[in-house]
Amino acid sequence: QKEVEQDPGPLSVPEGAIVSLNCTYSNSAFQYFMWYRQYSRKGPELLMYTYSSGNKEDGRFTAQVDKSSKYISLFIRDSQPSDSATYLCAMTANQGAQKLVFGQGTRLTINP
């Protein structure tokens, strides 16, 4: 069983919809949680970063962490065609340890 599980999709939604992307994990030591966005034929880039449980909002994006359930989510409000990309969750146990464990990535398409 993989340490981090993420539904690979693909997920296709109309423009303006609210998108929910999720990951589950098995290692209770994970404390730092990230979402990366990867456009086609590009490298991933950091989108959101959260520590421990709770919510973090940045514009149209909200990251949620529920450590008791070992479950993290990324919500995209008012989705735009430019949000079409693969979204990867990543996590690590120790700040500075730098060994990230990634989910498989979810391929998202926003249809105009």
Added chain:
Amino acid sequence: DAEITQSPRHKITETGRQVTLACHQTWNHNNMFWYRQDLGHGLRLIHYSYGVQDTNKGEVSDGYSVSRSNTEDLPLTLESAASSQTSVYFCASSDPSGGGTDTQYFGPGTRLTVL
């Protein structure tokens, strides 16, 4: 602007050949990483380095090697390329000494095909 580059961007090679993929960053980051990305597996860590002369094995290190002789470069070598090593390879760097996030900055990737 500081950046991270990879070369070549595309490479086709034959089974059994030695291949080296280059990674160069100009941020002066101590930490550098090599990942491979395959459908259904996401990003998997091959090797990583926390500084000059330091190298460590990741999750899928068999058949790969790295060396770190300076801060800027971490070349990845496939000793004897196999078809199972056909993949997209990403290099990344980070510097946690600045505090805050564990942000890794990724290069554009190298698409390797082993025939």
